[in-house]
Amino acid sequence: MNRPEVIKSCNHQISESAEGDLTIHLEGGIGISNAAHMTRVLYQVLEDKPQTSVTVDLNKVNYLDDFGVLVLVELKMIVLGEKAEFCLQNISNEAGKALSMYNFDLLGKRDKPYKRTERQGLLIRLGEATVRQAADLKYMISFLGSICLSILYTCLNPRSLRRDDTYMCMQKTGVDALPIVGLISFLMGLIMAFMSAVQLQQFGANIYVASLVSLAMTRELGPIMTAIIVAGRSGSAFAAEIGTMKISEEIDALFTMGFSPTRFLVVPKVIASVIVVPLLTLFSDLFAIIGGLIVGVFTLDLTANAYISQTIKTLALFDVFLGLFKSGVFALLIAWIGCLRGFQVKGGAASVGKATTSAVVSGIFLIVLFNSIFSVILRYWE
């Protein structure tokens, strides 16, 4: 059948016998451009004429594609719905091919719109969610176990560590994050100094701005801010990278080549993070103190010397090491949850997006949770 350049509008004529038998003579072509129009026209034709049978004459139809077949099916559905009879006559060669291709006789008879997944009851959904969460927790723990084993293996066999990957990961997670970590910490120091100065000035205790900024940053905010930035930058990247590898069957390929995906992909990331995040935290502390120093010197009439010596006097080595220890733990959490979410990816692109979001959100939650735990422990320890 030749496809017409433009499907001319399809004409129809109606003849009606005395018994109420309706015959619709179609002429022309029915295709994508006029299918919607024809459906409406024919619907109107049938609407105001009660009939016992409807016959469609296709003698002069010169083009009929699947949209045309659809129009006829719609017509048939309406007619059969009215308990009238429906038949086609004088089917032209062109129309016949399309009709037989789609099995016109079967169409519309056992036709229900395709089922959509029904929403389950509240109790069922709650139960399913609980089971899912439990399975998730189980997987989280077993994944943590497999990371621990892999790291242990790497410690015993240091040659098995993929050095290039680890260095690359250190650069991406650490060096590349330095500008943003530095800037944010600097501004944090600035803000803290400003806010506290307003209060402390009232007592003439300007010099304690230095103590406040340095102590708060090294013990609490430095590690937390750095970890949050790393979670946003690198935790999400871990999840997206591993998730995409999972979808494109690269993880399966690693497995069949005899590599342990955890050892191959996760260990370099964990080791790199645990090394560079504490270093980033050190920089963060330093930049925050510089921020505070600038406020102190320019608005509080402190000398730089006085500010620095007050800072040194306040900070104990313990505070710095505590901050570094915490950020090491945070790094572990970020790498763990990022890789975990990556490995949990199933299906397609949307799932990668979900894993990335989840990596950041769970990462930040875990960081804050563990920080609280540390605070409680320290409260009773010191």
Place this chain on the structure above:
Amino acid sequence: MGRQAIIEVRDLVAKYAEETIFDGISFDVFQGEIFVILGGSGCGKSTLLKHLIGLIPPAAGRISVAGCDICRSEEKAFRDMLKKIGVLYQGAALLGSMTLADNVALPIKEYTDLPQVSVERLVKMKLGLMNLEGYEDHLPSQISGGMKKRAGLARAMALNPEILFFDEPSAGLDPVTAAELDNLIIHLNSTFGTTMVIVTHELESIFAVAHRVIMLDKNTRGIIAEGDPKYLRDHSENRFVRQFFNRLPGLANEAEGLEKR
């Protein structure tokens, strides 16, 4: 029927970075024919296909598809051309977040004003044609590769396009499904007069469906054979072409020059 060209390619030059893939190739695809682009691996078959559907602009030359010069036409004309073509990608390229039915319904809803019920019925018909009845509600990740391919074809022909492009349609299909797909291609072609442009190197499929083939070559960066595949198999003057069609080993990488014997 006058042989009217629906795709015209003139002096097409394609480059990836500095590497020239095609050096001035020209050919026509006629309305209503099944046209196969073939060649050894890495000769640029898929690149040529991407040029034809406007994904890659050519470095030089002219491509006209369904009356639209895709390099120089305006946005509107180009979009109208896109409605006249359907593409089956190698990995089917179904949208992973949508069910099969929604994937197929997407272009229909966008470009026609059929009521929702009719769209659903049409989608059912099209998926039924691909033997995918009952899978309307599945996500692409829940079905096999062969089913994905068939669903991809259902989506490609959703608007009953004038030209269907296939990128390696039978890759990854079992012989039965591949043969069914070939039958479907022939059937669609004879029923609706759809022009088919197929990139493949499945010989059986080529002999079964192709009306005309062109064969690309990596070394000469051009077309080394054009015509009926069965004739080329038996009578081509080019050694490499005969070898390709007869599935003979060796020499595949020495095709350059190919002194005609």
